[in-house]
Amino acid sequence: DVKVTQSSRYLVKRTGEKVFLECVQDMDHENMFWYRQDPGLGLRLIYFSYDVKMKEKGDIPEGYSVSREKKERFSLILESASTNQTSMYLCASSLPLGQGNTEAFFGQGTRLTVV
Amino acid sequence: RKEVEQDPGPFNVPEGATVAFNCTYSNSASQSFFWYRQDCRKEPKLLMSVYSSGNEDGRFTAQLNRASQYISLLIRDSKLSDSATYLCVVNYNQGGKLIFGQGTELSVKP
Numbered sequence: 001d002v003k004v005t006q007s008s009r010y011l012v013k014r015t016g017e018k019v020f021l022e023c024v025q026d027m028d029h030e031n032m033f034w035y036r037q038d039p040g041l042g043l044r045l046i047y048f049s050y051d052v053k054m055k056e057k058g059d060i061p062e063g064y065s066v067s068r069e070k071k072e073r074f075s076l077i078l079e080s081a082s083t084n085q086t087s088m089y090l091c092a093s094s095l096p097l098g099q100g101n102t103e104a105f106f107g108q109g110t111r112l113t114v115v
Numbered sequence: 116r117k118e119v120e121q122d123p124g125p126f127n128v129p130e131g132a133t134v135a136f137n138c139t140y141s142n143s144a145s146q147s148f149f150w151y152r153q154d155c156r157k158e159p160k161l162l163m164s165v166y167s168s169g170n171e172d173g174r175f176t177a178q179l180n181r182a183s184q185y186i187s188l189l190i191r192d193s194k195l196s197d198s199a200t201y202l203c204v205v206n207y208n209q210g211g212k213l214i215f216g217q218g219t220e221l222s223v224k225p
Contacts, residue, residue, distance in 0.1 A: 031211055040123065042202065042217030043159070056212065059118075090158060097146055097211040104151075104204075104213055106158035 138203030
């Protein structure tokens with residue numbers, strides 16, 4: 001059974017803290033994604049990685065950075081958490097275009113609250 | 116303009132109804148298209164891919180119009196269990212960046 005695992009379901013952090021959200025996939029996928037989901041706004045892409053150490057900004061990268069040191073792990077970093085980063089964060093992985101089934105598999109999400 | 120746009124709904128329909136969702140995308144370089152389903156408090160899951168010739172999976176039919184940059188999903192004979200948010204997804208360029216629409220909420224009532 002394919003699996004994308006996010007390290008926490010719920011997190012509460014203080015304003016200004018550095019926050020790490022971890023995501024691990026066991027499908028040997030090249031592509032990994034971080035999204036945030038807010039009511040009425042849908043899933044918005046924060047960062048996308050298409051290989052180890054390779055990354056591309058999504059639609060809303062401000063205030064975030066990412067790290068992909070190993071193929072199976074993609075970390076999202078909030079350098080200095082702010083209350084407007086309170087959201088549901090979803091990690092996903094997929095094969096690249098042209099390599100068969102490019103279905104994206106999601107983790108269960110991390111509900112982050114910044115107080 | 117958003118890269119992928121959907122009518123957010125909600126669509127409230129009775130059981131047995133036929134309902135159609137539409138989605139437009141702005142980047143003509145888009146290469147792959149999908150519909151995902153998201154249940155309340157759950158992660159999105161693939162419902163079906165969308166092929167140029169159109170495709171059907173049981174009660175679900177997906178169509179793509181590349182000239183108009185438009186994707187549709189038709190659900191026939193709606194069931195209570197179809198209640199969910201339906202997300203239009205477009206896969207771009209090299210590598211395959213996935214861009215989601217904001218989702219269309221469907222509520223099927225008895």
